Structures are given as structure tokens and as C-alpha cells.
Amino acid sequence: MIEIRPYTKSELATMYFPIGSASNALRRLNRYIHHAHGLLPALLATGYRVNDRHFTRRQVQLIFEYLGEP
Numbered sequence: 001m002i003e004i005r006p007y008t009k010s011e012l013a014t015m016y017f018p019i020g021s022a023s024n025a026l027r028r029l030n031r032y033i034h035h036a037h038g039l040l041p042a043l044l045a046t047g048y049r050v051n052d053r054h055f056t057r058r059q060v061q062l063i064f065e066y067l068g069e070p
Helices: 009-016 022-035 039-045 057-067
Strands: none
Touching (some): 009 022, 009 057, 022 039, 039 057
């Protein structure tokens, strides 16, 4: 089980997509966030902004709930 704690976006993205560059992993994670039904509105309700560099503990928890653990 992966620890639910604040992560940088790049750190979390490379956990989901370990092969390839960090920037490619980040693009893929952003795509998954936008396509997972209900995830983006749930993140926005926590104060998430697209330009943030970190995910909060609550945001990480939501990502794990919608996408599963990496």
C-alpha cells in the first residue's frame, strides 16, 4: 500500500508511469485526470488548480480512489 501524503505532480506521475520521461508521465497523468469521470470536479472542490506543482494529501487520496493506486 502506497502512503497517502502530499506529492509533487511529477513524483506522482512517475509512480503511475515509470517508463519514459517525467514530462511525458505528467502529460499522461493529466490526461487520465481529465478523462476519469468525476475526478476533476472532485479535485477542483479541494482547491486544486491546473498550475499547482503539488497534490495535497486529500487530492492524492481522491486520485487513488478514482484511478487506483499506482
